[in-house]
Amino acid sequence: MAYIEPAPIKDAENPLESMMERFNLAAEKLGLSEEVYNVLKNPAKQVIVSLPITMDNGKIQVFEGIRVIHSNILGPAKGGIRFAPDVHLDEVKALAAWMTWKCAVVDIPYGGGKGGVKCNPREMSKGEIERLMRAYTLAMIDVFGPDKDIPAPDMGTGPREMAWLMDEYSKAHGMTVNAVVTGKPLVLGGSLGRTEATGRGVMVSALAAMQKLKINPFQATCAVQGFGNVGSWASILLEERGLKIVAISDISGAYHNENGINIQEAIAYRDGNNGTLEGFKGAEKMADAMELLELEVDVLVPAAVEDVITIHNVDRIKAKLIVEGANGPTSAKADAIINEKGIMAVPDILANAGGVTVSYFEWVQNRLGYKWTAERVNRRSDRIMKDAFDHVYEASIKYDVPMRIAAYIVAIDKVAKTYTYRGGF
Ligand SMILES: NC(=O)C1=CN([C@@H]2O[C@H](COP(=O)(O)OP(=O)(O)OC[C@H]3O[C@@H](n4cnc5c(N)ncnc54)[C@H](O)[C@@H]3O)[C@@H](O)[C@H]2O)C=CC1
Numbered sequence: 001m002a003y004i005e006p007a008p009i010k011d012a013e014n015p016l017e018s019m020m021e022r023f024n025l026a027a028e029k030l031g032l033s034e035e036v037y038n039v040l041k042n043p044a045k046q047v048i049v050s051l052p053i054t055m056d057n058g059k060i061q062v063f064e065g066i067r068v069i070h071s072n073i074l075g076p077a078k079g080g081i082r083f084a085p086d087v088h089l090d091e092v093k094a095l096a097a098w099m100t101w102k103c104a105v106v107d108i109p110y111g112g113g114k115g116g117v118k119c120n121p122r123e124m125s126k127g128e129i130e131r132l133m134r135a136y137t138l139a140m141i142d143v144f145g146p147d148k149d150i151p152a153p154d155m156g157t158g159p160r161e162m163a164w165l166m167d168e169y170s171k172a173h174g175m176t177v178n179a180v181v182t183g184k185p186l187v188l189g190g191s192l193g194r195t196e197a198t199g200r201g202v203m204v205s206a207l208a209a210m211q212k213l214k215i216n217p218f219q220a221t222c223a224v225q226g227f228g229n230v231g232s233w234a235s236i237l238l239e240e241r242g243l244k245i246v247a248i249s250d251i252s253g254a255y256h257n258e259n260g261i262n263i264q265e266a267i268a269y270r271d272g273n274n275g276t277l278e279g280f281k282g283a284e285k286m287a288d289a290m291e292l293l294e295l296e297v298d299v300l301v302p303a304a305v306e307d308v309i310t311i312h313n314v315d316r317i318k319a320k321l322i323v324e325g326a327n328g329p330t331s332a333k334a335d336a337i338i339n340e341k342g343i344m345a346v347p348d349i350l351a352n353a354g355g356v357t358v359s360y361f362e363w364v365q366n367r368l369g370y371k372w373t374a375e376r377v378n379r380r381s382d383r384i385m386k387d388a389f390d391h392v393y394e395a396s397i398k399y400d401v402p403m404r405i406a407a408y409i410v411a412i413d414k415v416a417k418t419y420t421y422r423g424g425f
């Protein structure tokens, strides 16, 4: 039977520690009571399952599946499912807590959850991935539910996997339950605008921050790390708003063109090339993909994985503005240096909240049995993102803290007040 090596934690500063460092700073600024601090610091539920799957070669391989519900104080837990080789419990715990803070920052009635399966979907057939997704759903059948815990896509999963989840859950309940998951294909009750929603929120946050920093989008350059759902949509929408995208990257490497990359061409190339940019001729491949982060650009959008901006490279970051499309791309230890350098960082729990916002709209539409137009979805999500940006910006002035800690303050304050009103003591 195949054995999967446990993956090492990516950085000495693991994402859970990074989340906790920021949480502690914000809790101190807010004067959070010890009781509430202890409630909010610990995840409400952690489930780990073994998933034996028959692979195409007839052998059985056992995969580890995780779901963490950090909090359901504001409402049902909400958060994506990640399929990646290096998924580990601390990462999922951090991602689940970030979902709680994210939903509170954009003021939608959800708690936070996250799931992950340790697997490499790039090396699996469609049938193997389907069997894995269905097995994971069945193993989590009592965890998920439209009023309990509502999954969505994350790295390595998309509408196709959400369709299998919805089908498996619906079969187990003897009826169609499309509100159990968001990010579904349109014909299954997906929302117009969900695919591009996270990248769109990144664009709205970037423009709001550029306005504060007096950067003219038509004279600005931008580098984007990660060219999947979030990175490629952020690139399209920022390019449409006038920015010159000079570098993009994915798992195959980083590609640089100081005259600007034609993003539609890059997407067409990726889609016809097994999903990667390897061999893309519209830009020069960089010798070291991590150097994309160090380019002299106005705006840097990390939209791939955690802990890519750390104490090891933060000194060399030259961007004036970082807009975090990914969850946890900056380790907590790098924060202080970013602040010292006068770089504005729009944090993940604000900048990438457009995705969960439109997921919320999808769930609302499913429950109403009704469909909104793309125009209505985009208008409402843009408003929510812009209001959230302004709210966090005001908090950063009021508490004299960087945007990241301000976002945690806004979020923790809301969850703590709700908890206290509900009378959890
Ligand atoms: N999809 C969504 O709606 C949301 C995603 N996010 C976060 O955004 C990030 C990206 O997610 P998606 O775009 O959905 O994933 P995806 O699976 O669609 O794309 C990930 C991209 O990152 C690239 N990549 C992976 N490792 C890399 C590395 N070490 N260096 C450079 N590129 C690398 C992949 O090749 C791919 O282009 C994740 O942190 C995710 O948690 C956050 C909010 C919502």
Ligand SMILES: O=C(O)CCC(=O)C(=O)O
Binding pocket: 078, 079, 080, 081, 102, 150, 151, 152, 153, 154, 182, 183, 327, 352, 353, 355, 356, 357, 359, 360
């Ligand atoms: O769309 C959702 O419900 C959650 C998306 C997600 O996992 C995230 O924002 O990190």
